[in-house]
Amino acid sequence: MTRTKPSRLSYLTTGIIKENPTLILMIGLCPTLATTTSARDALGMSAAASFVLILSNVVISLVRKFIQPSIRIPIFIIIISTFVTIIDYALQAYQPSLYRVLGVFVPLIVVNCIILGRAEAFAYNHGVFDSFLDGLGNSLGFTLLLVVMGSVREFFAAGTIFGKVVTPAWYRSAPMLFMIFPPGAFFLIGILKALVIKLKLDKG
Amino acid sequence: MNSRTWMVVSLLITCLVAGFALAEVFAMTKPKIEQQKIDATNSALGQVLATAQSFKEITKDSLWYGLNQSGAKTGIVIRSARRGYGGPVPVLVGLDLAGRIVGLKVASPAEGLKETPGLGLKATEDWFARQFVGLDSAIALKQEGGTIDAISGATITSRAVARGVAQAISKYSEHLKP
Amino acid sequence: MSLTKIFIGAFLVNNILLMRFIALCSFFGVSTSMDTSVGMSAAVVFVTMLAAWVCWVLWHALLLPLGLGFLRTAVFILVIAGLVQFVEMFLRKYMRGLYSAMGIYLPLITTNCAILAVTFLNVDYGFNLLQATIYALGVGGGYSLAIILFAAIRERLEDSPVSPSFRGYPIAFVGASLISLAFLGFANLFGITI
Numbered sequence: 001m002t003r004t005k006p007s008r009l010s011y012l013t014t015g016i017i018k019e020n021p022t023l024i025l026m027i028g029l030c031p032t033l034a035t036t037t038s039a040r041d042a043l044g045m046s047a048a049a050s051f052v053l054i055l056s057n058v059v060i061s062l063v064r065k066f067i068q069p070s071i072r073i074p075i076f077i078i079i080i081s082t083f084v085t086i087i088d089y090a091l092q093a094y095q096p097s098l099y100r101v102l103g104v105f106v107p108l109i110v111v112n113c114i115i116l117g118r119a120e121a122f123a124y125n126h127g128v129f130d131s132f133l134d135g136l137g138n139s140l141g142f143t144l145l146l147v148v149m150g151s152v153r154e155f156f157a158a159g160t161i162f163g164k165v166v167t168p169a170w171y172r173s174a175p176m177l178f179m180i181f182p183p184g185a186f187f188l189i190g191i192l193k194a195l196v197i198k199l200k201l202d203k204g
Numbered sequence: 205m206n207s208r209t210w211m212v213v214s215l216l217i218t219c220l221v222a223g224f225a226l227a228e229v230f231a232m233t234k235p236k237i238e239q240q241k242i243d244a245t246n247s248a249l250g251q252v253l254a255t256a257q258s259f260k261e262i263t264k265d266s267l268w269y270g271l272n273q274s275g276a277k278t279g280i281v282i283r284s285a286r287r288g289y290g291g292p293v294p295v296l297v298g299l300d301l302a303g304r305i306v307g308l309k310v311a312s313p314a315e316g317l318k319e320t321p322g323l324g325l326k327a328t329e330d331w332f333a334r335q336f337v338g339l340d341s342a343i344a345l346k347q348e349g350g351t352i353d354a355i356s357g358a359t360i361t362s363r364a365v366a367r368g369v370a371q372a373i374s375k376y377s378e379h380l381k382p
Numbered sequence: 383m384s385l386t387k388i389f390i391g392a393f394l395v396n397n398i399l400l401m402r403f404i405a406l407c408s409f410f411g412v413s414t415s416m417d418t419s420v421g422m423s424a425a426v427v428f429v430t431m432l433a434a435w436v437c438w439v440l441w442h443a444l445l446l447p448l449g450l451g452f453l454r455t456a457v458f459i460l461v462i463a464g465l466v467q468f469v470e471m472f473l474r475k476y477m478r479g480l481y482s483a484m485g486i487y488l489p490l491i492t493t494n495c496a497i498l499a500v501t502f503l504n505v506d507y508g509f510n511l512l513q514a515t516i517y518a519l520g521v522g523g524g525y526s527l528a529i530i531l532f533a534a535i536r537e538r539l540e541d542s543p544v545s546p547s548f549r550g551y552p553i554a555f556v557g558a559s560l561i562s563l564a565f566l567g568f569a570n571l572f573g574i575t576i
Contacts, residue, residue, distance in 0.1 A: 026551060027407055030495055034403035068211050075218050077463060081456035082222040086229050088455065093236035096244065101313065104502050107455045111495045113407055177320070182401055183563040190548075190555030198547035222456060230452040290569070 011130050015137030022145045023189075023196055027113040032146055033185040035105055039162045042150025043143070044098045048091065048106060050139035052083040053115050057135035060123040067124075076119045077110070084110045114138060145192075152188060153179045252298030252307030253279050267376055270298070279306065280379050284372035288364035290318035293327065295368045297336075303373065303380050304340045308333040310365055324361035332362070336369060343370040385516045387572065388509075392520025395571050398496050399528040400562040405496035409529055410554060412487070419533035425487040427522035429469065430497050433462050434518035437501035438511055458501045463492045496525055531561060 019025060022032050028049075035045040056079050060067075067075050088106050091099040099106065109115070118138055123131040151161045157180035159167035167175075178184045249259045249268055255278040256270025268281040279300045285292035294317065298307035310327045311317045319325045326332065335352050336343065344350025344366055345359070354362035398404050405426075412422045437458050445451055470488045473481035491497065500521050504514040535557050544553050 026410065029406040029410070030403050033406065066214055068207060068214070071211050071215055074215065074460065074463065077459055078218050078222050078456060081459055082225055085226050085452060085455045089229055089233040089237070089452070093233040093240060096237075096240045097312075104499055104506065107502055108404070108495050108499060110455055110459050111493045111498050113493055116493060177323070181562075181566060182403065183559040183566060185403070186555050186559035186562055190552045190559065193555060194547045194552035197550075197552065201546060223453065226452045226456070 008130065008133065011126075011133040012137040015134060015139075016141040016144065020141040020145060021114040021117075021138050022142055023192060026193075027117060028142060029189075030108065031105055031112065032142075032149060033182070033189060035102055036146055036149040036153055036185065037180050038154040038158070039147055039150040041098070041101050042146040044095070045102055045105065046139070046143035046146045048087045048102070049109050049112060049115070050135075050143060051087050052080060052109050052112075053118060053139050053142075054132065054135035055083050056080045056115060057118055057123040057131040058128055060119050061126055061128045061131035064124050072120075072124060073116075076116060076124075080115055080119070081110045114142060148192075149185070149188060153184060157184070248296055248309055249281050249298075252296050252309050253281050254298075254307065255279060255300070262379070267379065269379070277301065280376065282372040282376050284368045284375075286364040286368040286371065288319055288327075288361040289324050289358070290320065293317060293319065293324075293361060293364040293368060295365055295372070297369050297372045299373065299380065301380055302340070303377065304338060305336050305343075305369070305373075308336045308369065319358070319361050323355070323358040326355045326358060327361050327365055332365075341373075343373070385513065388513055388516050389520040389523075390572065392517050393524040393527065394565065394568045397524045397528055397565050397568075398499070398521045399525060400558070400565045402499075404499045405494050405525065408490060408494050408496075409532070409558075410551065412490075413529050413533045413536055413554075416530070416533045416537060418487075419529045422487045422490075423522075423526035423529055425491055426494060426496060426525050427519070429462070429466060429488070429491050430500055430518045430522040430525075431515065432465055432469070433458075433497050434500055434504055434514050435511070436461055436465060438504055438509075438514045441505055454502075454505070459498060462497055462501070466492050496521060528561070528565075532558065535561070 015021065022028050031045050031049065036042040056076075059079055060076060084107060087109070088099075091102070091106060118134060122134045126134065155161050155166065156176040157178075159165065159172035159175050165172070179188065246259060249270070250256070253259075253270040255272065257273050258271050259268045259281065260271060261268050266283045269277050270279045270281060272278050279298060282297050282299070283294060284297065285294040287293070294311040296307075296309040296311070297305060300306050310333060312328055313325065317325070317328065319327060332353075332355060339351070342350055343352070345352050345354045345363055347354070347359075348363075348366075350366065352362065352366050392398070396402055399406065399409050408422060408426075412418050440457060440461065441454070445453060445457065466488050470481075473488075500518050504517060507513075507517075509517060532554075536554060539553055539557065548556070
């Protein structure tokens with residue numbers, strides 16, 4: 001028991017910081033850059049992707065004993081795309097304004113490398129609960145980065161965070177619009193990645 | 205069951221389960237999705253023509269009659285769109301029966317507006333739309349001989365709104381009869 | 383919407399990589415050298431066209447008439463996965479030269495979101511088959527343009543004195559930011575918005 005406990009916890013935590021899917025492993029970049037023009041949209045996108053990631057991890061680990069290795073990829077894809085379609089329709093029905101902002105990026109969750117990657121690397125050979133923790137950890141890591149990106153971009157480009165005014169009026173009259181455009185997104189993630197590398201180098 | 209048969213069968217089962225689950229979700233959310241669309245339209249229509257109790261669609265997605273409780277026409281609402289900087293700029297114009305503008309709404313980004321944040325997107329702000337209220341003709345920017353102040357740095361978007369409104373009024377003026 | 387406008391829109395104005403942020407994983411993963419970029423571009427153009435045709439026909443001949451629109455995501459991604467497998471087998475068997483040029487990139491393409499995005503957008507924009515073909519060509523061309531431009535820059539970056547914490551990905555992102563800034567200049571070119 002004393003030996004299994006820390007390892008269980010680590011399933012949850014590796015995905016958040018140490019192996020953060022987006023910032024460390026550099027996968028799932030499309031939504032990270034495209035849907036972070038504001039903190040609220042970033043949170044919406046992360047919620048949708050997390051729903052798919054956690055549930056597909058759980059379902060795949062549940063049925064993994066019945067899936068033959070040679071056809072695992074098509075089956076993963078069917079399972080993932082089912083959850084993607086469910087969240088697609090749920091957003092249309094209950095969050096239509098968010099759905100219109102996210103647009104084609106909702107169905108594109110299906111090719112988010114994080115989800116297929118976790119199915120292949122973790123859920124296919126771990127138990128249900130462990131896979132749930134792994135999915136949750138990776139979701140939190142993904143969400144963390146998206147919300148940071150969204151908040152920083154919204155802060156510079158509109159002077160607000162989650163729609164709350166946080167800058168003086170003189171700033172908002174001529175904000176740094178650059179950050180809301182595609183170049184700003186590339187620039188910001190470059191800076192974040194450089195910070196991560198700097199921290200690692202300093203540690204030795 | 206040998207492994208090759210099981211391969212086919214397991215794929216089939218997955219497809220069937222997924223298909224049925226999706227059909228179920230689709231059936232569950234479909235009425236809600238349609239209702240959302242109607243609600244969104246009605247609330248936008250209500251914002252530009254406050255005198256109407258209900259709306260009757262005359263031309264799909266571009267012309268509505270506003271009706272009061274007794275069913276008499278109180279005005280019309282027109283949707284029109286001229287090209288701005290990033291794409292069409294959809295506007296919703298409410299007119300009373302005298303042909304005066306009583307309300308104007310520029311679509312938000314969630315409703316399909318693609319103008320530049322901080323510049324063209326300012327067209328959705330209240331002060332800009334309010335300039336149009338009360339006008340009935342000669343709707344144009346100040347630099348084009350009209351009365352509308354353009355948004356600084358976003359003349360193209362401002363012009364798209366003004367022209368969209370002018371076009372809406374001239375195109376549907378015959379519907380203004382009670 | 384004229385075919386020229388559709389092409390230029392997909393090729394430059396709304397460049398799939400630099401403006402829409404689709405298919406970025408392969409953009410950064412593959413663009414480390416010119417050879418891999420060219421191979422990947424060829425594979426993407428080829429598969430995008432095929433997938434656009436197959437998905438367009440499936441959507442208009444099967445899914446739409448039968449009211450099975452809700453299966454779109456699942457069907458399209460499976461079609462692309464199957465198509466990639468099929469093309470790989472075909473090339474390995476009959477066209478060794480082409481296979482050695484782009485074969486190793488084919489498996490990577492299944493999760494290349496550019497292709498799936500094209501099939502979705504063809505449906506969303508309501509294109510006819512000819513328009514869909516041109517659009518697919520424009521997206522594939524725009525992908526190639528961006529990735530080859532970027533590969534040239536990254537090859538130079540390898541030899542540049544970059545500060546340690548910016549070496550690798552960070553400076554690549556900053557470079558991408560600058561190219562993307564240049565592409566921003568195409569915004570509203572000829573009034574194209576698609």
